[in-house]
Amino acid sequence: MGSCRDRTASPAEAAMGSCRERTASPAQDEMGSYRYRGLAGYSPNWYRIVTDGGEGGREGGMDLSNRSMPAPCRNTGDRSNRRGSVPSTCLPALSADDDYLGMSDMGQTPTPFEEEEAEEKRPVIVRPGEMKAGNDPEAAFRRSTRVRRQNVRLSDYELNISAALVIQAVNELLEPMSVTEALSAPDAKQWIKALETEYGELMRNHVWELVDRPSGVKILKNKWIFVRKRNAQGDVCRYRTRVTIKGCQQEFGVNFWETYAPVAKAESVKFVLLLALFLGLPCRQIDFVTAFLNGPLDDVDIYMEQPDYFNDGSGRVCQLLQSLYGLRQAPRIWYKMLDEYLRKCGFRRTKMDAGVYVRTVGENKVYITVYVDDLLIVGTESDIEMVLVQLRSKFKIKDLGPVKHLLGMEISYMLGCRMSITQHGYMEKILTRFKMTKCKPVPTPQVQGNFPMPGNPDVEPVCVDPDPDMDYRQIVGSLQYLVQCTRPDIANAVRTLGKFLNCYTREHYVLVKRVLRYLRGSSDYGLLWTLSNKTRVPKDVYVNASRPTIDVQIVAYADADLGNERDDRRSVTGYVLQMEGCTYVYTSHKQRLITDDTCCSEFVAAAECSTMIMWTHNMCKELGVRRKRTILYEDNQAAIKVIEANTGDYK
Numbered sequence: 001m002g003s004c005r006d007r008t009a010s011p012a013e014a015a016m017g018s019c020r021e022r023t024a025s026p027a028q029d030e031m032g033s034y035r036y037r038g039l040a041g042y043s044p045n046w047y048r049i050v051t052d053g054g055e056g057g058r059e060g061g062m063d064l065s066n067r068s069m070p071a072p073c074r075n076t077g078d079r080s081n082r083r084g085s086v087p088s089t090c091l092p093a094l095s096a097d098d099d100y101l102g103m104s105d106m107g108q109t110p111t112p113f114e115e116e117e118a119e120e121k122r123p124v125i126v127r128p129g130e131m132k133a134g135n136d137p138e139a140a141f142r143r144s145t146r147v148r149r150q151n152v153r154l155s156d157y158e159l160n161i162s163a164a165l166v167i168q169a170v171n172e173l174l175e176p177m178s179v180t181e182a183l184s185a186p187d188a189k190q191w192i193k194a195l196e197t198e199y200g201e202l203m204r205n206h207v208w209e210l211v212d213r214p215s216g217v218k219i220l221k222n223k224w225i226f227v228r229k230r231n232a233q234g235d236v237c238r239y240r241t242r243v244t245i246k247g248c249q250q251e252f253g254v255n256f257w258e259t260y261a262p263v264a265k266a267e268s269v270k271f272v273l274l275l276a277l278f279l280g281l282p283c284r285q286i287d288f289v290t291a292f293l294n295g296p297l298d299d300v301d302i303y304m305e306q307p308d309y310f311n312d313g314s315g316r317v318c319q320l321l322q323s324l325y326g327l328r329q330a331p332r333i334w335y336k337m338l339d340e341y342l343r344k345c346g347f348r349r350t351k352m353d354a355g356v357y358v359r360t361v362g363e364n365k366v367y368i369t370v371y372v373d374d375l376l377i378v379g380t381e382s383d384i385e386m387v388l389v390q391l392r393s394k395f396k397i398k399d400l401g402p403v404k405h406l407l408g409m410e411i412s413y414m415l416g417c418r419m420s421i422t423q424h425g426y427m428e429k430i431l432t433r434f435k436m437t438k439c440k441p442v443p444t445p446q447v448q449g450n451f452p453m454p455g456n457p458d459v460e461p462v463c464v465d466p467d468p469d470m471d472y473r474q475i476v477g478s479l480q481y482l483v484q485c486t487r488p489d490i491a492n493a494v495r496t497l498g499k500f501l502n503c504y505t506r507e508h509y510v511l512v513k514r515v516l517r518y519l520r521g522s523s524d525y526g527l528l529w530t531l532s533n534k535t536r537v538p539k540d541v542y543v544n545a546s547r548p549t550i551d552v553q554i555v556a557y558a559d560a561d562l563g564n565e566r567d568d569r570r571s572v573t574g575y576v577l578q579m580e581g582c583t584y585v586y587t588s589h590k591q592r593l594i595t596d597d598t599c600c601s602e603f604v605a606a607a608e609c610s611t612m613i614m615w616t617h618n619m620c621k622e623l624g625v626r627r628k629r630t631i632l633y634e635d636n637q638a639a640i641k642v643i644e645a646n647t648g649d650y651k
Contacts, residue, residue, distance in 0.1 A: 261332040262335065275623065346359045
């Protein structure tokens, strides 16, 4: 083994660096004639092998061809009861000048049976001169003197609180899923009080009566819902419980018929808020307590099991007399009851939106928008108080004061001056839900150019078996409500992403995450309505008298993108409506027709915008708002000429 040029090096020479110039010795020649397996290297001048119960090799060497490779070094605990008293799974630590190479490629991982045999026959390497009296190999085992330091990279994940506090914090965030969990929770007393309060409301409204179990009738089950209401600081301010019937067990034609119940559209709510700003009227928000428990259940017979914690054990069941949360027809029953009562109070439902009501009191007008059990009342202070008195005589309501939080929108209203509508809290919930609170913001919601086609062969499609970690559909659905209320800047991006709900890929998932990154840097964006000096309301008037009706100016902008959709070559329409410079209607959607030139696509966009203009005109007429002549802006001269000519062209 004196030179690399003399002969082929053995595996032991290769591991020890046989190309280095050393003085040849008989031991080296002897080592070269053996083949070792499982050792990094061996030389009588450097080491010698001590084996407990092992068999020696030929003439001072050792044949390790049938030995198993030692397992990686690990803490094996106290093995003083084993023969040899040396941890057989660990090799001694060698210094830097030992010329020792790693053992990562020296063999395969032994089987469990080989490890048991190797425990008794595995060799241990020691240095010459380190053997003490009695040839005790344990005395020659040198432990590492390296000073171990904590990994700085993992310092952010260190928890300095006890496990009990962690468990308590997690339990406070999780809502109980059953009565058993609620009664075993640390705040069981609060949950019991909430259960008794809800049950008292059910008895006060005579929601059911206990009857003997009928035969041949399906008995529906129920479930308790537990919610901790929190304030703006995140602290628990109220414990809320509600018993709900499992409406999924209902059968059409047996225990329910009609289910449709209209609510006010987002455009209508913003339109009424904008009128309040122009007229200098205050806005009041109220909430109905247990709204669905007020409607009578007359058309069908529904039976339900007794709710947990209040079951008397008699075997009787509850026959519903009033509507209950969870019934499929409950929203419709509640809406019909509220609609009838508002009509009795002198309100008139608008034709443009079944969730908007108006009443004329002398020269003043009162507006109401209905969204299930949330009401927005716009009018003078005296008129609002009159409406509240009428509602309290029929329902149990809660006066929330001037509107601040409505349907997920945060409203800041300076009477007669300006109004801002944002959804900062809703956006934070979205970012927290999809783990994007600490993402890096981007300046735009959409990349330049077209989106990838569905089923693109360059990316992995996930439409057949979606990845559970890719919440693509949930993200798009959450973003659509943002677009509908306060964020026109992401309308086109969300519209494009919504096309791939059934055929999205990982590339689409990256693009929808980009929208969330854009929202991270623009969470305070929203709609800002400011009155000009001509329309601004003085501060010392319009408290008990409404402002004289003004003539509002409505302006619309329409545009189209010809052949934007690569899959079907349809164009995209976008338009915006403003009232006195305040944006309240906007959209971005694909056209229903396939147009072959820019003039046609722009004409279709203008026609679709005109439908919303007509809706605004009719709404102004029903609400008693005078308006000026509406202006529609269009940037295509050919489309403008076709509109002005009105010649009935074939296109």
